[in-house]
Amino acid sequence: MPVLKTSDFDYHLPEELIASRPLDDRTASRMMVIHRDSGTIEHCRFTDFPGLLDRHDLVVLNDTKVTPARFFSNDGKIELVCTQKLGPLEWECLVRPGKKMKPGRTVEIGDATGTVEAVLENGNRIIRWNHAVDEETHGRLALPHYMNRESDVDDRDRYQTTFAREEGAIAAPTAGLHFTPEILSGINHTFLTLHVGVGTFRPVKAEYIKDHDMHSERYSVSQETADRINMARAHGGRVISTGTTCTRVLESLAESQITNSKLQIHAATGATDIFINPPFDFKVVDCLLTNFHLPQSTLIML
Structure with missing residues (x-):
C-alpha cells in the first residue's frame, strides 16, 4: 500500500451542512449503513x-x-482549558494567548487566583490555585x-x-x-x-x-x-x-x-x-x- 498523505483524507465539506444544534429527538438522526x-x-x-x-x-x-473544562479570566483576556487535574489545586492547562502567561504570572477566575508554575514542552501551563475554582459557576463546555x-x-x-x-x-x-x-x-x-x-x-x-x-x-x-x-x-x-x-x-x-x-x-x-x-x-x-x-x-x- 502506498504511503498515505494527510491530503488523501480531504474532501469538500460545506459549512452550511454542519449542524450547530442537536435535534430535539436524539434518535431521529439520519444513519447511513x-x-x-x-x-x-x-x-x-x-x-x-x-x-x-x-x-x-x-x-x-x-x-x-x-466536565466544564473551559474558563475565562475575570477580565476576559485569558482563556484556559483544563486538560488534566494533577491535584486538587494543580491543573495542566491549554492557555490562549500563551505568550504572556510565563512562570510567575497570575490569572483570576471568580475569587480564585492561579499562578503559572511551569511551561511544558507542548506549550501547556501548570497552574496552581490558591483555593478551588468554582467550576460549576465559571466553567463552560469546550x-x-x-x-x-x-x-x-x-x-x-x-x-x-x-x-x-x-x-x-x-x-x-x-x-x-x-x-x-x-x-x-x-x-x-x-x-x-x-x-x-x-x-x-x-x-x-x-x-x-x-x-x-x-x-x-x-x-x-x-x-x-x-x-x-x-x-x-x-x-x-x-x-x-x-x-x-x-x-x-x-x-x-x-x-x-x-x-x-x-x-x-x-x-x-x-x-x-x-x-x-x-x-x-x-x-x-x-x-x-x-x-x-x-x-x-x-x-x-x-
Missing part, C-alpha cells in the same frame, strides 16, 4: 439501529462524562470549533450521553449521543471509559500521516466488560464499537493482550496513543458506529 461484504448502502434513522443487530452482538459504549458557537445551558444536557457517569472528558464521545434509555434497554450492551482529551480537536499538520504525533488518552475497562466481550466473541456475536474512542481502547487491548495468537480480553487501566489508519487489521472490533468527521482529521483516518 454500509455493508462491506456486499458494498450496498442503506439510508436509515437511528431508531432503526436495534434492528440491525443479531442475537449475540454486543454494543460497546464509552461512559465518560464531559464545544468543537466547527460548531461555531459558544456553549449554553442546554449543552450541559445535550452535549452529554444519557449514560455518562465517569467524569474526566473535555469533549463528548459523540457517537453515543444518539442513544436513549429506551434504545439501550432493547440491545445487548456494555461500557468502558476513555476520557476524551483536547487532542481530539488538534489538526494533523504532518504531510504524511505516519509522521503524525498521536495524542494519548486515559482509559479503563472493567473485568465485567472484558467478560462480556469475550462471551460475545465466543458465541459468534459481533463487537460493535460506538465511536472512535471505544475503538481505540478495544484495539489497544488487542495489541497488548494477544498471547500465542489467542486473544482474550482482560480488565485494564492505562493510557493509549494508538493511531488507527489504513490498512489497520482490526482484531476486536467487527462494526463501527460513528458520526461523520472533519476532513484530514485523525478521526476520519480511522
Whole structure:
C-alpha cells in the first residue's frame, strides 16, 4: 500500500451542512449503513439501529462524562482549558494567548487566583490555585470549533450521553449521543471509559500521516466488560464499537493482550496513543458506529 498523505483524507465539506444544534429527538438522526461484504448502502434513522443487530452482538459504549473544562479570566483576556487535574489545586492547562502567561504570572477566575508554575514542552501551563475554582459557576463546555458557537445551558444536557457517569472528558464521545434509555434497554450492551482529551480537536499538520504525533488518552475497562466481550466473541456475536474512542481502547487491548495468537480480553487501566489508519487489521472490533468527521482529521483516518 502506498504511503498515505494527510491530503488523501480531504474532501469538500460545506459549512452550511454542519449542524450547530442537536435535534430535539436524539434518535431521529439520519444513519447511513454500509455493508462491506456486499458494498450496498442503506439510508436509515437511528431508531432503526436495534434492528440491525443479531442475537449475540454486543454494543460497546464509552461512559465518560464531559466536565466544564473551559474558563475565562475575570477580565476576559485569558482563556484556559483544563486538560488534566494533577491535584486538587494543580491543573495542566491549554492557555490562549500563551505568550504572556510565563512562570510567575497570575490569572483570576471568580475569587480564585492561579499562578503559572511551569511551561511544558507542548506549550501547556501548570497552574496552581490558591483555593478551588468554582467550576460549576465559571466553567463552560469546550464545544468543537466547527460548531461555531459558544456553549449554553442546554449543552450541559445535550452535549452529554444519557449514560455518562465517569467524569474526566473535555469533549463528548459523540457517537453515543444518539442513544436513549429506551434504545439501550432493547440491545445487548456494555461500557468502558476513555476520557476524551483536547487532542481530539488538534489538526494533523504532518504531510504524511505516519509522521503524525498521536495524542494519548486515559482509559479503563472493567473485568465485567472484558467478560462480556469475550462471551460475545465466543458465541459468534459481533463487537460493535460506538465511536472512535471505544475503538481505540478495544484495539489497544488487542495489541497488548494477544498471547500465542489467542486473544482474550482482560480488565485494564492505562493510557493509549494508538493511531488507527489504513490498512489497520482490526482484531476486536467487527462494526463501527460513528458520526461523520472533519476532513484530514485523525478521526476520519480511522
